[in-house]
Amino acid sequence: MKKIKILRIIARLNIGGPAIHCILLTEGLNKGKFNSVLVSGKVDISEGDMLYLANEKNVKPIIIPELGRSVNFIKDVVAFCRLFLIIFREKPDIIHTHTAKAGSLGRFAGLLYKLLSGRRCILIHTFHGHVFGGYFGKRKTKVFIWIERLLAKFTDRIVVVSNAIKNELIELGIGNFNKISIIPLGLELDGLLTIPIKNNFKNNSELKIGIIGRLTSIKNHLMFLRVIKKLMDLKSLTQMRFIIAGDGELRESLENYAHSLRLNNFVIFAGWQKDLINLYSQLDIVALTSLNEGTPVSLIEAMAAGRPVVATNVGGVKDLVNEDRGFLVESEDIDGFASALKSLLEDENLRRRLGQFGREFVRNKFTKGRLINDIEVLYEELLKERKI
Numbered sequence: 001m002k003k004i005k006i007l008r009i010i011a012r013l014n015i016g017g018p019a020i021h022c023i024l025l026t027e028g029l030n031k032g033k034f035n036s037v038l039v040s041g042k043v044d045i046s047e048g049d050m051l052y053l054a055n056e057k058n059v060k061p062i063i064i065p066e067l068g069r070s071v072n073f074i075k076d077v078v079a080f081c082r083l084f085l086i087i088f089r090e091k092p093d094i095i096h097t098h099t100a101k102a103g104s105l106g107r108f109a110g111l112l113y114k115l116l117s118g119r120r121c122i123l124i125h126t127f128h129g130h131v132f133g134g135y136f137g138k139r140k141t142k143v144f145i146w147i148e149r150l151l152a153k154f155t156d157r158i159v160v161v162s163n164a165i166k167n168e169l170i171e172l173g174i175g176n177f178n179k180i181s182i183i184p185l186g187l188e189l190d191g192l193l194t195i196p197i198k199n200n201f202k203n204n205s206e207l208k209i210g211i212i213g214r215l216t217s218i219k220n221h222l223m224f225l226r227v228i229k230k231l232m233d234l235k236s237l238t239q240m241r242f243i244i245a246g247d248g249e250l251r252e253s254l255e256n257y258a259h260s261l262r263l264n265n266f267v268i269f270a271g272w273q274k275d276l277i278n279l280y281s282q283l284d285i286v287a288l289t290s291l292n293e294g295t296p297v298s299l300i301e302a303m304a305a306g307r308p309v310v311a312t313n314v315g316g317v318k319d320l321v322n323e324d325r326g327f328l329v330e331s332e333d334i335d336g337f338a339s340a341l342k343s344l345l346e347d348e349n350l351r352r353r354l355g356q357f358g359r360e361f362v363r364n365k366f367t368k369g370r371l372i373n374d375i376e377v378l379y380e381e382l383l384k385e386r387k388i
Contacts, residue, residue: 003032003033003034003035004033004034004035004093004094004379004383004388005034005035005037005090005091005092005093005094006029006034006035006036006037006092006093006094006096006379007037007039007086007090007092007094007095007096008022008025008026008036008037008038008039008096008097008098009038009040009083009095009096009097009102009103009105009106010022010038010039010040010041010097010098010099010102011040011041011067011068011069011098011099011100011101011102012040012041012042012043012044012047012067012068012069012099013040013043013049013050013051014043014044014047014048014049014050014069014214015047015048015049015050015055015214015246015272016050016213016214016297016367017128017161017185017294017295017296017297018098018099018126018128019050019053019313020050020053020185020187020297021098021126021128021185021186021297021371022038022040022051022098023038023050023054023057023059024057024186024187024188024368024371025372025375026038026054026057026059026061027057027058027059028074028368029372029375029376030036030376033376034376035272037062037090037092038054038059038060038061038062039061039062039064039067039083039086039106040061040062040063040064040067041050041063041064041065041066041067041068041069041079041101041102042063042064042065042067042068043068043069044068044069044070046062046248047069047214047246047247047248048214048246048247048248048272052274062086062154064082064083064086066078066079066082067079067082067083067101067102067105069101069258071101072154073170076101076105080105080108080109081104083106083109084107084109084112087109087110087113089118089160089251091119092121092383093121093122093383093388094122094124094127094379094383095107095110095119095121095122095123095124095305096122096124096126097124097125097126098125098128099128100144102170103125103126103127103151104147104148104151106125106233107123107125107151107154107155108151108308110123111123111154119286120386120388121162122135122156122157122382122383122386122388123154123156124155124156124157124158124159124378125151125155125158125159126158126159126160126161126183127158127159127160127165127169127294128161128294128295129160129161129162129165129292129293129294129295129315129316143300145172145173145174148172149172149173149174150172152174152175152179152282155175155179155367156382156386157179157180157181157182157378157382158174158175158180158181159181159182159183159378160180160181160182160183161182161183161184161185161294161295161316162184162294162295162315162316162319163182163316163319164318164319165294165315165316166180166182166318174180181378182377183374183375184295184365184366184370184371184372185295185297185300185366185371186366186368186369186370186371186372186374187297187299187301187304187366187367187368187371188368189299189301189362189363189366189367189368191276191277192276192277192280192301192304192305193304193305193363194358195277195280195281195305195306196260196306196357197306197352197355197356197359198284198306198351198352199289201257205239205384206239206240206241206283207239207240207241207284207285207345208240208241208242208243208281208282208283208284209240209241209242209243209283209284209286209287209341209345210242210243210244210245210271210282210283210284210285210286210287211224211242211243211244211245211246211286211287211288211289211298212244212245212246212279212286212301212302213245213288213290213296213298214246214247214248214300215244215246215247215248215249215250215251215328216248216249216250217250217291218290218291219289219290219291219294220289220290220291220312220331220332221244221250221254221289221294222254222257223289223312223332223334224242224244224287224289224336225254225257225258225261225263225267226261226334227289227326227334227337227341228261228263228266228267228340229244229261229263230266230334230335230337230338231338231341234338234342235340235342235345235346236285237266241266241267241268241269241346242263242264242266243268243270243279243282243283244267244268244269244270245270245271245272245273245279246271246272247272248273248374251269254269255269262312266348276301280301280302280305280307281305283302283305284307284351285307285308285309285310285341285344285345285365286298286299286302286307286308286309286310286338287309287310287311287341288310288311288312288317289311289312289337290311290312290314290315290317291312291314292314292315293314293315293316293317294316295316295319295320296311296316296317296320298322299311299317299320299321299326300362300366302358303320303355303359303361303362304326304359304362304363305355306355306356306358306359307355307358308325308326308344308350308351308354308355308358309321309325309326309327309354309358310326310327310329310337310340310344311326311327311328311329312328312329312330312331312332312333312337313329313330314331320361324354324357324361325354325357325358325361326354326358327340327344365381379382
């Protein structure tokens with residue numbers, strides 16, 4: 001039986017959900033049916049690199065240095081040409097792109113390949129987040145929306161990771177109800193699910209609140225630091241520590257801002273952490289202050305670890321968090337966020353109850369096995385429809 005060739009394309013394997021998603025799918029699809037090839041650009045020097053996970057899974061991506069984060073006309077043309085040559089060489093049955101830049105260049109290259117070769121090839125693109133809010137100015141956003149509307153007409157299926165993203169795309173005229181499929185993220189959660197839910201706190205024990213993610217403007221760590229400052233007015237910080245896990249271009253400015261707020265003794269900039277079990281075992285509460293999100297990996301991981309969460313109500317966060325699993329606060333609501341953290345810090349039973357409900361919610365919904373099965377079903381459905 002001839003194997004189905006999958007060419008998976010992502011702009012870069014920086015730390016985050018899209019990279020994990022692509023690596024797990026490249027490694028995990030049924031090797032008796034599918035032959036997967038992963039193509040990626042290079043990670044910026046300021047970003048964490050997930051090539052270590054690819055190496056652990058024995059995934060050897062084809063690297064196109066020009067296919068990266070920033071928009072550069074010359075490099076983008078070179079990346080497009082290299083993608084086209086790889087597609088022509090690999091002759092895939094399915095081209096599945098991830099993230100905005102790879103989605104545009106990869107699908108245009110796939111369309112050119114179909115036109116010149118006369119071969120049938122299925123085009124799929126996954127939106128991992130709400131890429132049209134908070135990242136670009138109004139003019140660029142309008143251009144990108146126009147490009148996505150055009151590409152959607154030639155894309156066989158659009159995949160989103162949450163219902164909120166599907167609704168947004170339909171409102172923007174990108175695809176339609178029948179063309180868009182919801183396939184939530186899938187992660188390796190087994191280790192996190194075994195972390196004990198903390199329930200033996202001593203009155204004088206130190207509580208740790210963590211935020212995990214790239215130190216970039218969209219994650220809004222400035223809000224997190226302002227919330228800590230606000231907590232100083234509501235509650236003594238002497239028995240609390242705040243862990244900022246991650247790195248990025250804003251690290252130095254955030255450290256300086258923390259210093260200006262006199263938070264040095266309470267805030268730890270921990271950098272990227274590969275040992276997630278150790279990280280989440282240390283934390284009592286996990287925060288997220290983003291201006292925009294698709295399905296935030298850190299919240300899924302926190303829930304799997306049995307940790308309660310406080311998060312801004314943006315993007316797909318509301319698909320994860322409700323009153324049974326944590327607190328949702330409107331974006332930039334410093335007072336509301338500080339009040340929610342204070343409630344958790346002062347109520348051990350509330351922390352434990354929310355942690356338990358969160359763990360049960362993600363236990364089966366966001367597993368690697370479920371993700372792989374959903375994608376295989378989608379591929380086989382499209383292959384049958386297109387008679388490939």
